[in-house]
Amino acid sequence: MRLLWELYSTWFKMGIVTFGGGYAMLPMIQREVIEKHHWATEEEILDYYAIGQCTPGIIAVNTATFVGYYQKGVIGGIVATLGVVSPSFLIILLIASFVSNFLDYPIVVHALAGINIGVCVLMVKAISSLWSKSVYNIGSFVIFFAALVLSLFSSLSTVLLVLIAAILGIIFSKLKLVKVEGSKDA
Secondary structure, three states: OHHHHHHHHHHHHHHHHOOOOHHHHHHHHHHHHHHHOOOOOHHHHHHHHHHHHHOOOOHHHHHHHHHHHHHHHHHHHHHHHHHHHHHHHHHHHHHHHHHHHHOOOHHHHHHHHHHHHHHHHHHHHHHHHHHHHHOOOHHHHHHHHHHHHHHHHOOOOHHHHHHHHHHHHHHHHHOOOOOOOOOOOO
16 A cells, blocks of 8 residues: 555655656656666666657656566556546646646746746756767767658657657667667577
């Protein structure tokens, strides 16, 4: 029961203080899930993010579900998921009841603009962390570059983009252009 409460409260805390979704949450997930509770490794979190891109739903919710599931099964997945979505639900309820009264105030407009900038900073930090863990040789850089070009100059869906990157990863690993630490094939 204690672990279920820790799952809920930890994900609730991350959900209530993190604006900008899953990528902006990455630094806090690293601190709480990896360093503090040791519920997952950095590699597992990166895997959860990758799977979260391919599955329906929000990355933060999918990641919470994965972590909760691996800690306490189905009930753990449900509890962690409820933890991360509860703050948003409560905040949206509160804001929805007052939003029309506040959107015309310049201070609210400026506060939201500041929050957007802060979220951008958190996303750059998350990207930097993901970069150092994921793009570490020529093969992984080629996959990155191909995914970047496709995302900028085509209308491919995120799912197809991730699947193409996965296929390239498999092909490159067979050609020995990408070596993954801990891989059984390596």
